[in-house]
Amino acid sequence: MKATDDAQHRGPATIPWLRAELLEGRMETRTARSLVFDVPGWAGHHAGQHVDVKLTSEDGYSAQRSYSIASASASGQLELTVQVVSHGELSPYLVEVMSPGDELELRGPIGGWFRWTEEFTEPVLLVGGGSGIVPLMAILRERIRTGSTAPVHFICVARTPDHVFYTNELHSVDQSHADVLVDRLYTRSGLADDARAAGRLNLHDLPPPSSGDTGITRAYVCGPTGFVESAADLLLGRGHPPTAIRTERFGPTGG
Amino acid sequence: MAVISRGFEGRRTPPDPRIPPGQYLTEDFPVLSAGPTPQIETSDWALDITDVDGSRTALSWHQLMDLPSEQFTVDIHCVTKWTKLGTVWRGVPVETLLGGTQSDAEYALIHSYGGYTTNLPIDDLVLGDAWVVFEYDGAALAPTHGGPARLLVPHLYLWKSAKWINGIELRRHDQPGFWESLGYHAYGDPWREQRYEGD
Amino acid sequence: MEQSHEFAVDGNAVAGPLSEIFAFDVTSVQVNCNHCGATNPFAEEIAYVGGPGTVLRCADCASVVGRFVKTPDSVWLDLSGSASWRIGTSQ
Numbered sequence: 356m357k358a359t360d361d362a363q364h365r366g367p368a369t370i371p372w373l374r375a376e377l378l379e380g381r382m383e384t385r386t387a388r389s390l391v392f393d394v395p396g397w398a399g400h401h402a403g404q405h406v407d408v409k410l411t412s413e414d415g416y417s418a419q420r421s422y423s424i425a426s427a428s429a430s431g432q433l434e435l436t437v438q439v440v441s442h443g444e445l446s447p448y449l450v451e452v453m454s455p456g457d458e459l460e461l462r463g464p465i466g467g468w469f470r471w472t473e474e475f476t477e478p479v480l481l482v483g484g485g486s487g488i489v490p491l492m493a494i495l496r497e498r499i500r501t502g503s504t505a506p507v508h509f510i511c512v513a514r515t516p517d518h519v520f521y522t523n524e525l526h527s528v529d530q531s532h533a534d535v536l537v538d539r540l541y542t543r544s545g546l547a548d549d550a551r552a553a554g555r556l557n558l559h560d561l562p563p564p565s566s567g568d569t570g571i572t573r574a575y576v577c578g579p580t581g582f583v584e585s586a587a588d589l590l591l592g593r594g595h596p597p598t599a600i601r602t603e604r605f606g607p608t609g610g
Numbered sequence: 611m612a613v614i615s616r617g618f619e620g621r622r623t624p625p626d627p628r629i630p631p632g633q634y635l636t637e638d639f640p641v642l643s644a645g646p647t648p649q650i651e652t653s654d655w656a657l658d659i660t661d662v663d664g665s666r667t668a669l670s671w672h673q674l675m676d677l678p679s680e681q682f683t684v685d686i687h688c689v690t691k692w693t694k695l696g697t698v699w700r701g702v703p704v705e706t707l708l709g710g711t712q713s714d715a716e717y718a719l720i721h722s723y724g725g726y727t728t729n730l731p732i733d734d735l736v737l738g739d740a741w742v743v744f745e746y747d748g749a750a751l752a753p754t755h756g757g758p759a760r761l762l763v764p765h766l767y768l769w770k771s772a773k774w775i776n777g778i779e780l781r782r783h784d785q786p787g788f789w790e791s792l793g794y795h796a797y798g799d800p801w802r803e804q805r806y807e808g809d
Numbered sequence: 810m811e812q813s814h815e816f817a818v819d820g821n822a823v824a825g826p827l828s829e830i831f832a833f834d835v836t837s838v839q840v841n842c843n844h845c846g847a848t849n850p851f852a853e854e855i856a857y858v859g860g861p862g863t864v865l866r867c868a869d870c871a872s873v874v875g876r877f878v879k880t881p882d883s884v885w886l887d888l889s890g891s892a893s894w895r896i897g898t899s900q
Contacts, residue, residue, distance in 0.1 A: 370828045374613050407825035411612040416620035421822055442638050444621075452617045460613045465824045468836035468852035581815050602853060604819045642860035646871060647813045689861050725873075754816070769861050789861045793878040793885040806880040 372409065372460040373397060377453055378432075383520040387438040387486065388450045389425060394461065399428040402497035403470035403490045403575065403603075406433070406463035410445055418444040423490035423577075423603075424464065427500040436520055438486040469575065469603045473501040478565040480574040480595075481509040482586050484556070485518070487578025487605060492521055494575065495528065495535070506534040506565075512556050512582070514543040556586055561593045573599055580604040628685055630800035633693040639755065640692060644788065647753045648723040648774050655758055657742070658777040659708065662715050669707065674742070674759065677702045682741070684764040686771070687800040699762060701743030705736040708778070717784045720761055720770075721777030728772050728787035729796070730763065732780065739765050742775060767798040767805070814871075820851040823863050827877065830884050839895040840865075844872035846892070 375392040382388050404424055411417040426434035437449045453459075471479065471494040479498070481491040488511050498507055513519045519539055529537040540560055541553045551560070565572040574595055576586045583604045590600055621634040629635060652671040660666045681700045687693045718735055720728050734740060740763045744751050751757030756773030763770050769789050790796050795804040803809060820836055827835045836852035847869035854874060855866040862878035862885075876887040888894070 369832075370825075405821070405825075409612075410615040410618045410620075412618045412620040412622075413614055414620075414622075415612075416622075417612065418620060421825055442636075448615070448618050453615070454617075457616045458613050459615045462825065462828075465828060465834075466821050466836045466852065467834040468850050469821055580817055580819075584814070602819065603821045604817065606818045606822075607816050640859070641816055643816055644857050644860060644864045645866060645873075646855075647816070649813070690859065789878070792862060792876055792887055793880045793883065794861055 370462045370465065372462045374458055375461050376458050377455050379455060380453065383436060383522075384518055386450065387436060387520055389434055389436045389520075390449060390453070391426075391432065391434045392461070393432055395431060397431055397433060399430050400424055400433070400464035401467075401470035401472050402427065402493040403601075404464035404466045404493075405490065406435070406461040406465065408435070408445060408449075409460040409462075410448060411460070420445045421465070424493050425489045425496075426493060427496035436486070436489045436492075469577075469601050471497065471573070471575065473497070473503040473505075475573055476503070476505050478506040478572045479508070480562065480572045480590075481507065482512070482556075482561070482574065482576045482590070483510070484512045484578025484582035484586065485514075485605075486520070487576075487582065487603070488513075488520055490577055490603065491575055498535075499528065499532070504534060507536070508562055509535070509537045510540060510556075510560065511537065512540045512542060512578070512586075515541055516546055556582070556589060558589055558592055561589055563593055564595050564599070573601075575601050575603075577603040578605060580606055628695055629693050630687055631803045632805075633687055633691050633800065636692040636694055639694060639697075640688070640690075641754045642688070642690065643754075643773070644726055645724045649753060650723055650758055650774065652758050655776075657707070657759070657775060658721070659780070660777070661713050661780045662782050663713075671758070674702060674707075674744070677706055679744075680741075681745075684762075686762075686764050686768050689767040689769055689794070689798070689800075689805050698747050699741065699743040700745035701741035701759075701762060703738065704740040704742060704761075704778075705738065707742060708736060708780075713780050715780035715782060717781045719779040719781060719785045719787060720772045720775060721779065722772045723774040723776050726772060726774070726788050728770050729785055729790055730766070730770060731784075731797070734763060734766065735778075739763065765799070767795075767800050769794065770798055814855050817855045817857050817866075819856050820854045820865060822858055823856050823865065823877070824852075826863075826879065830886075833896055837897055840867075840874050841892040841895070842867040842870060842872060842874050843890050843892040845870035848895075851894075 375394045379391045405421050409419045422435045425436045439450045440446045483491045525537045545553045583602050623634040655671045657669040679702045683698050685695045743762045744759045760773045761771050761775045824836050838851040841848045849868045857864040865875035867874050873890040878885040
């Protein structure tokens with residue numbers, strides 16, 4: 356079967372490329388950077404969705420990658436958090452070169468399956484490994500922006516405390532919202548006074564399914580492929596029904 | 611008109627006669643696959659060679675290791691545009707493997723563990739530039755790069771160098787393989803930039 | 810034979826390129842595998858990208874449920890590994 360890429364046959368639902376200008380960049384860790392873009396024509400998104408980003412050089416070479424949206428929904432603006440990947444096509448530019456005023460193209464929002472909106476009122480479990488916490492942070496930020504009262508349990512798994520994105524914001528949200536619990540788990544080495552020994556995510560790190568009225572926790576798992584597969588298996592082992600678990604795999608490097 | 615990203619240089623590669631048109635040089639060795647990495651023990655490994663008359667021989671790992679092999683250095687070119695120069699392999703020339711077959715085959719369909727296939731004219735396999743390799747860079751070929759053994763045909767795009775080879779089907783007529791049946795070129799010469807059907 | 814999908818992503822990653830040819834969001838499509846009969850959302854199926862094309866594999870049995878290739882003038886689809894796709898029409 357062969358479909359020709361002919362403009363006449365392209366439906367109105369085709370997602371257009373939009374021009375985006377970098378407003379601000381700030382480092383989350385030594386190798387990851389959050390980028391805030393002004394995007395005229397951007398109508399907002401559902402937390403969990405992603406965009407395709409395209410860079411074009413002056414000699415016409417272009418490259419494209421997907422990045423999860425880190426921010427809550429807003430019109431005209433969005434934020435990405437990018438982890439440098441060695442030999443990466445886009446990430447070295449986005450993290451180390453791009454400056455306010457520079458532009459790129461993006462299209463989206465993409466993905467209707469891995470998303471959260473305020474219409475979902477049941478308790479939410481977020482399990483993120485490495486840069487997998489980006490779309491989950493969007494979910495947390497959207498939950499706060501909308502005033503949703505859905506309880507959120509956010510489990511961030513990273514190698515060391517220096518590898519965690521959004522540290523200050525996560526700490527402040529955890530302290531100021533009664534129904535939001537943030538656990539930061541370290542796989543390689545943690546803080547001196549940590550009760551939990553550093554190591555991979557295990558069954559004891561995960562809560563059982565909610566015992567509330569609905570009995571179902573909506574769980575979102577994101578990160579490197581290996582992490583997602585083992586975390587999803589652990590959730591099943593903990594009793595969460597498969598239909599409650601949504602996953603997004605970032606590939607071997609998770610970047 | 612595309613939006614130019616200031617300071618984005620892409621993968622600029624200086625002109626080099628060793629690099630086919632449209633390719634860029636890479637220092638690493640990307641792992642690209644159509645499926646999960648098979649884990650095959652050499653004790654279970656077999657290479658099935660079937661001929662046009664239906665005859666079939668199966669080569670065991672032990673038999674492969676008994677055949678004369680050679681270490682050689684070649685450049686490799688992937689249709690996704692990366693080129694890696696000076697890769698070092700050890701393997702058995704395909705003409706040595708097929709030495710026992712009496713055949714009026716014109717083509718071959720290569721089979722891999724996991725179901726991948728690719729097709730080639732028989733001459734591209736038997737005239738000296740094709741091997742079944744089992745060592746890369748002086749060590750046993752890793753599963754992620756096609757180990758225990760893969761086909762290597764460096765004068766064609768790397769999708770023809772089937773990883774995890776487990777069969778050579780000799781044929782009178784050409785049969786398109788996994789990518790050749792979905793838009794890729796039947797032959798795949800990187801020097802004539804034969805990436806897609808119709809190129 | 811053990812299967813390691815460490816180099817895979819999932820259907821979420823393929824949604825952008827497929828948005829150029831499908832008028833619906835593919836990630837929520839329910840894909841029924843021709844080989845094992847399992848049904849999974851497209852988003853949860855295993856995807857191998859970065860090579861000559863994209864290969865979508867059943868999350869249950871790893872059989873190929875879809876193949877996609879983009880050439881300069883065409884998009885090729887092979888859905889023979891899917892027994893069916895159920896596309897929701899109310900969003």
